Amino acid sequence: MLRNPSVLSALGVLALLAALAAGVGGHLLLLAGLVVLACAAFWGLQSLWSYVVVGTFLLGLVLAGAHDEVRSDPLVLLGGLALLGGLVFLFTGQRRALKEVARTQNVIRALEQGSAELADAKDTASVIRAGVETLAQLQVAPNLAFVAYRRGTPHVLGARGVFTELLGKPILPGNGNSDSRSVQADHWVAERALGQIPREQRQFFLSVPVEGVSGQQLGLLLFARPHWGLGGARGGRPGEGGGQPGAANQGAGKQGAAKQGARSRSGGKQQDFLPADLSVITAFARLFGSALGQWQSIRELRDANELTLRSLGSALEHRDDETGGHTARVVELSEKLARKLGWKEDAVKSLRWGAYLHDLGKLAIPDAILHKPGQLTTDERSTIQRHTTVGYDMLQDLHFLPAETLDLVRYHHERWDGAGYPSGLRGQDIPSTARVFSIVDVYDALTSARPYKSAWTRERALTEIKLQGGRQFDPQFVEAFVGLMTEKDDVRLVR
Structure with a gap:
């Protein structure tokens, strides 16, 4: 019963009312004990209650200060203020912990759903759709794209955010030359794709290669966001420039290589995505690459079967x-x-x-x-x-x-x-x-x-x-x- 949120809320409210009464009566120790009891009751509930607890204790401390015996002993007041500071510190940590728990739960749900959708995919197109949708649910960045080569030219095959305008379009060299077969470097593709979205939407960016089980390059995942506060980038101040994208990651999809490539410019200062973001992205990129590589192998096998049967049919007709x-x-x-x-x-x-x-x-x-x-x-x-x-x-x-x-x-x-x-x-x-x-x-x-x-x-x-x-x-x-x-x-x- 004590785990019921309604019961805990009722207990906390009663403790806070009693704490106010203790403050009116000048019973500072009782006030502190009741506030701690309320803190324990509200712990894990909505963050609004943390403000209620802190405010109630502050009010109770003010009311208790009206008594001469409390004012005459500065150590009592200092103790009350210390307790108030401790409560603020605890609730601040609680809010961070609750946010991290919520983020972790979101990641788990997104990965579970994404894994199921990848397993149920019937072709490469549905694998790409499932992969991009899962990455969007991870909320690492509002703008993301999957780029892969089709007939020798990189195309945006999956997108969210501002990248959606590039969906299905080729990524061509800056000089407008449509022949990109001789330029198949990840950094070139990333720079050209990032350069086609608004500058303010790519102040921070990340590129991660997608590889099959055997290590063959299958494509490139691009992430871009407008400022450090979205998705968890660390440090820096948003809106101080956002110059042209630098060289993107050309590694093998390993976390260490991804960390080197997961950088963007803001006011000339390099910024990283959070390690937790990198770990989730690179882990899912491997899962995505495995599913995509499996279907690509199936498609290649089907194409080979089709070509073999067509060639056999053409050879047979010459006898008749x-x-x-x-x-x-x-x-x-x-x-x-x-x-x-x-x-x-x-x-x-x-x-x-x-x-x-x-x-x-x-x-x-x-x-x-x-x-x-x-x-x-x-x-x-x-x-x-x-x-x-x-x-x-x-x-x-x-x-x-x-x-x-x-x-x-x-x-x-x-x-x-x-x-x-x-x-x-x-x-x-x-x-x-x-x-x-x-x-x-x-x-x-x-x-x-x-x-x-x-x-x-x-x-x-x-x-x-x-x-x-x-x-x-x-x-x-x-x-x-x-x-x-x-x-x-x-x-x-x-x-």
């Missing part, structure tokens, strides 16, 4: 398409149709990868059959049809391929009416990636010249596709495809 371009065309048109159907990007990617690989199994078909100009025999047609299952089997060891991609390779020759191959699937039992791709694949085959036929016109091919809706193709997908191909504003699809 002397004119070339089939893979690129069906990939592009499949993506357009999937997006028109409202598919999410993961599904579009699975479709695209399947389009790259749909004819992989034709590697196992002899050239004499694959390039035969005349009618195929029953056995030859059976050999051709096996390319779907052969391709499917060949891809089983590529564990990064999603099931939807493998489904397309195996089932893209199935028919809506169940007369297709290899499994005779019907209607909705045919995977959606295969149903979409089969329309695009047939359309491109109809409008392309082959050794055994000439190219059909776009109109004739669309007419055939519409006739096959509900027979060979999903009728809803056919409707969307025809709508896509007849959109007047999509001039790139007009042959």
